[in-house]
């Protein structure tokens with residue numbers, strides 16, 4: 001089987017200010033869709049609902065955070081949950097709402113060992129899924145009250161009207177089943193995931209496809225077992241390797257990422273890789289159809305990250321396929337020159353002062369200030385660069401990566417700047 005396309009790019013929605021940024025980028029090649037963490041949308045429902053109407057998106061239900069001691073959901077007073085998680089907890093209802101703050105966590109083994117608890121958990125799993133398909137507050141919700149009143153007077157049934165309103169809703173492109181982070185297929189956490197898949201497989205299919213999320217530390221799991229457990233239950237899978245850092249992982253780890261994705265794709269699953277940067281975008285040849293990440297920052301999403309929010313400035317150096325803080329970005333810019341013809345970099349030429357002023361205002365790399373230009377540059381140039389590298393197929397793409405690496409070396413950049421390209425080429429080349 002040969003897959004040829006470059007994966008579609010989804011951005012992980014982080015802060016409200018990003019709406020303006022993405023409003024300015026309407027081409028699907030740069031930004032195909034969005035992943036919305038559930039605790040952010042529950043907090044920004046009113047402003048996000050109209051914005052999402054014209055967009056492709058899905059919701060990350062963030063259910064893993066209620067199981068892991070590493071995810072700190074406490075507000076600053078230490079006695080209550082963070083505001084957005086408190087709202088989400090109420091939305092999901094029990095057993096999530098039964099947790100007592102500040103440190104309460106759910107335990108997969110204890111849920112599995114009690115039929116009552118399991119039933120209780122599955123009931124809330126249904127809430128997690130229905131939340132995704134109904135959370136967008138369309139105007140139709142207000143209008144239907146009025147329609148119902150008028151049409152009921154004319155003798156129409158309310159049930160038909162509600163069904164019509166459901167069809168018109170803004171919906172995500174998939175419904176992500178609740179998931180629990182697991183370290184191996186031999187754990188209670190994995191078993192709980194499996195029970196969730198089994199449960200939903202036996203339910204009537206909604207018009208929006210169900211999607212399983214495989215959230216695990218490393219891609220060394222037993223993929224034959226996972227394929228077997230998923231087969232016939234879902235057609236879509238999101239894979240999330242929280243410990244994989246594209247810049248520092250070894251070739252052996254990256255090869256396991258490839259193998260994991262291709263073993264799912266070979267079994268006819270639609271594969272989405274969550275939390276991926278430029279390396280992940282080269283996995284279209286392994287069957288990855290789409291990839292999600294943040295704009296400029298946090299391409300990788302560690303399991304412990306529970307909040308969105310502002311991030312430090314980082315500039316994407318297209319010739320090196322990675323983002324850098326102030327000092328390294330400036331040095332690489334001086335050595336390699338400007339490689340961007342978009343409006344983000346207009347007027348910079350090779351003027352390093354203008355570059356710093358635009359992308360690192362106040363000459364700070366920890367500035368939490370206007371990151372609009374850095375994100376715009378990332379979203380536009382990243383997509384173009386992926387296309388430039390991979391559009392003529394894999395072997396041409398690998399030659400281009402090799403040329404990029406040699407160019408960086410010849411420009412006098414230390415290997416720390418480009419060593420990841422060497423590792424990637426090795427990982428991509430493995431058969």
Ligand SMILES: [Zn+2]
Pocket residue numbers: 340341342343344345346376377381
């Ligand atoms: Zn630019």
